[in-house]
Amino acid sequence: LVGQSGASVCKRCLHRVTAVEYSVKVNEINLKTRRDPSEEIEILLRYGQHPNIVSLKDVFDDGQSVFLVQDLLRGEELLDRVLTQPSFTERDASDIICTLTKTVEYLHSQGVVHRDLKPSNIRYADDGGLPGSIRICDFGFAKQLRAENGLLMTPCYTATFMAPEVLRKQGYDAACDIWSLGILLYTMIAGFSPFASSPQDTAEEILAQIGSGKFVITGGNWDLVSEAAKDLVIKMLHVDPHQRLTAPQVLRHQWIVDRGQLSDRSLTRQDALTVKGALCATYSALRRCAPAPVLEPVQSSSLAQRRGMKKQGSPEVSSDAKEKE
Missing domain, CATH: 3.30.200 (Phosphorylase Kinase; domain 1)
Known part of the structure; x- marks a missing residue:
């Protein structure tokens, strides 16, 4: 298995004639x-x-x-390797995000959205751990743009033939892909997940934290990395999908363009099982929520009002965000 x-389920198999292993x-x-x-x-x-x-x-x-x-992808899940390798730096994180964003940009340019870019769906093809061996897998939730007659559409042909609500949904899904990469970026830098502290966090707590648009970007590793890293995280995790960066905008960001000048200082990480459990709880909460709060801010909910959330707009990101319990 x-x-x-x-x-x-995914299993390892062997070709009867060539003896080549596959998944x-x-x-x-x-x-x-x-x-x-x-x-x-x-x-x-x-x-x-x-x-x-x-x-x-x-x-x-x-x-x-x-x-x-x-x-058959013989390497580890990306986050397993990141959280356990002896030395992981801001420059390493930038190389990984650059590779993943280029891949997502390619998919989006073809009218394809993955919609499930959680860490378990990003693996290494081998044990070398180089960015070039990263693979995005499990396209079970992926969608490609189609006209009402079922024919495939690419973005350059959508203006005349595609219903506006379909285009809006495609845009939301594309923004969700960037949000997922933002979650990964935050976790690689901070060493813990942004919206959940443990696998025991409830879906209600996680969704309220996501909807608030608040997360901590001070202290710990955040004091060791560049201001450009913080800026990119804020813009990839913007609570409003219309203001979130697109894949091409991420690739033009200073943190990606000038990544060769980033720090090679090692970053600290929390226990890998705890971090992965918190991320699993985050994506599980989103799957159970309809509509997903990452697409629509939840400021109008009674829970949000009790927590004193501010009116809709750019999220306030500060060290006063909910600390991990």
């Missing part, structure tokens, strides 16, 4: 609960040749399950 996600994602056929894998298959067939996207090798359907045969 390589991994498990929702209604699917196979098994989607059980259950008309009531399973997601249709056709969208994931089509996206991987079209865009899986990108060097930082997992490659789809073949597809089988035995009537009970659909099998997606993919490259």
Whole structure:
């Protein structure tokens, strides 16, 4: 068993003739609960040749399950490596975010949004740990832009043919991809997650913290990194998706452009299991919330009002944000 996600599991398999090892994602056929894998298959067939996207090798359907045969990623999950390697620097974080954002920019330019860029879906292809071996995988929630007749659309052809509400939804989903990368960036720099302190945090607490747009960017590692790093985190985690940076804007940010000049001072990290558990709780809370608060601020909720949240607008980011309990 390589991994498990929702209604699917990933297992290691061996080609009977060539003896080459692959990973196979098994989607059980259950008309009531399973997601249709056709969208994931089509996206991987079209865009899986990108060097930082997992490659789809073949597809089988035995009537009970659909099998997606993919490259076997022999390296760790990205965050596992980041949180446990002896020395991790601001420059390392910038190299990783640059690679991931370039990949997301490519997908968005093709009208594709991943919508599930949690840390467990970002892995290394090998044990070398170089940014070039990073792979984005599990496109089970991914969507590609389509016209009402089902034909694929790319951004340059959408103005005349695409309904405005579809375009708005695509924009929200693209903003969510950037938000997820912002979560990863914050965690790599701070050494802990921005909106949850442990796996025991409740969904209500996490959603209120996300909706407030507040997170701590002072003290600890934040005193060791550049002002450009703080600025990028703030802009990638903006509570309003319309004001959040796009992938091209992230790539033009000073922290990415001038990353060769960033500090090589080692950053401290919390226990990897605690951090991963807190992030898992964060994404679980978002999955259970409809609509996701990362798309729509929750200032109008009774919980938000009790916590004295400010009127909608740019989030106030300060050291007075809720400390980890």
